[in-house]
Amino acid sequence: MLNFIDTVGEAVAGIKDGSTVMIGGFGNAGQPFELIDALLDGGATDLTVVNNNAGQGDQGLALLIKEGRVKKMICSFPRQSDSWHFDAKYRAGEVELELVPQGNLAERIRAAGAGIGGFFTPTGYGTMLAEGKETRYLDGKWQVFETPIHADVALIKALTADGKGNLVYRKTARNFGPIMAAAAKHTIVQVSEIVPTGSLDPETIVTPGIYVNSIVRIDSSGAAAAGKTEQVA
């Protein structure tokens, strides 16, 4: 069931304590800041958050971590020059970290959306990130068994939605959006424009509307202008 929602607050209102929440974005590109801010205002806590990073600077995911609302991060690259809120919480033992090679993170999310129970990959074989995991010699290589990552909710950002919930993204802000939309039970999308059904070329749609549950329009979202005002570290 697809809903077009007026405010980000209403969009995230159903997120419960203890939820696993996927948040799109690679660094700040594609990060749904307004939805994250609404989640912060909404009060849900004990969250497990899946994102490539663990927040940057004093905005978005970084603030959710700072406020102690995240009990566990599943990510590939938490440590950055401006990841001070995560760093502090991690060093204080107040946030758990599951560190996942980025390709495994993407493929585990994809697997969840595609109904795959797990897969073998050579990535990480023989490293500390594969310790304790099942291994097999397949196709002439040692490979490690990896399991899907499911989520209760995905918060993602796209450029444009149509009336069917079909999505188009913008440049490298696409990143985790399409696979998170498929992996979560409930996908909430912020877009910068909603266009009439039939006005997007079906050949160019990246995420079909079947994966989308809630859409909220944010004026600045996804536009080049927004990118210019967000200084990227």
Place this chain on the structure above:
Amino acid sequence: MSIQSNSAAGSQTGIHAGIRATIQASDQPLGRDDLARLVARDIAPGSFVNLGIGQPTLVSNYLAPEQNITLHTENGMLGMGPEATGDQIDGDLINAGKIPVTELPGASYFHHADSFAIMRGGHLDICVLGAFQVSATGDLANWHTGAPDAIPAVGGAMDLATGAKDVFVMMTLLTRDGASKLVEACTYPLTGIGCVTRVYTDKAVFLTGPDGVQVRETFGCTLEELQDMVPVPLRAANVDAS
């Protein structure tokens, strides 16, 4: 400065355990930019390449248009152009280091699982990475010092190391304390096993593989002087010097 470029760039095929003297290509150690220029020259025309964060990114400054190299960035793009400046800066168009970049004609965007399938499926010809240590058989350690207070971050390093057809490492040969980063066995946590095919350093270019380490060329030292710095047996590579 005369640098011999290996004609078999992108593959170790054709490199044999030669006994000829290693080419002393320069009478001084190479600076970072000279090293980047050398790596760029060794990339075969038409290659699909991923350049890691940090020193490897410098390589892009020296790729010639006629090489027709396509750069991949892990966050979902082929055909990445130079770093963006001024009005070109767009927060939706960044590289793996989160630096704003540009797109070249023929660029394409794709989601993260497709981007990593490009690496993991063996479609990239070369990736160039930095390293803390490389072992004689090409094991790579470049993501974590293992220090108790360090916050580990791996990103795409393990996927690149395992998936690219050739893995080139760029690093200084010695640590600040003078210890060799080319080692018998890595003491830092591993990124991948037996994955590195070449190591470009300020003092020499090494070819690594199951049969041990060959030296393709040296900069500012002889093979004997190099051997005194490196705790693994070295032999001269039989390079194509034509």
